[in-house]
Amino acid sequence: MKRFLIEVRPELCTGCLRCELACSEVYTGAFNPSAARIKVQVSDNECSISFTEDCTYCGICVDHCFYDALKKRLEEKA
Ligand code: SF4
Numbered sequence: 001m002k003r004f005l006i007e008v009r010p011e012l013c014t015g016c017l018r019c020e021l022a023c024s025e026v027y028t029g030a031f032n033p034s035a036a037r038i039k040v041q042v043s044d045n046e047c048s049i050s051f052t053e054d055c056t057y058c059g060i061c062v063d064h065c066f067y068d069a070l071k072k073r074l075e076e077k078a
């Protein structure tokens, strides 16, 4: 599987959670944000974005972000 470097721009995040829904659907077969490997936290109109240790950097969550809060580029092989 391809791995990507993922850049986050929390200032563009709307908190829509499409990324969490996509990740959980792919890896657990259910739309369950709490099972997602990307974690978006919204507080006081600010978002923070992080990834769990289980993240494979597959980039699927990036493909489902419509707001440019996530960007990916292929990880270069050493
Ligand atoms: S890169 Fe893949 S495994 Fe990591 S949070 Fe996004 S969809 Fe989930």
Ligand code: SF4
Pocket (backbone or CB within 6 Å): 012, 013, 014, 015, 016, 017, 018, 019, 020, 040, 047, 049, 064, 065, 066, 067, 068, 069, 070
């Ligand atoms: S990172 Fe993108 S898809 Fe995820 S909550 Fe923020 S705007 Fe939505």
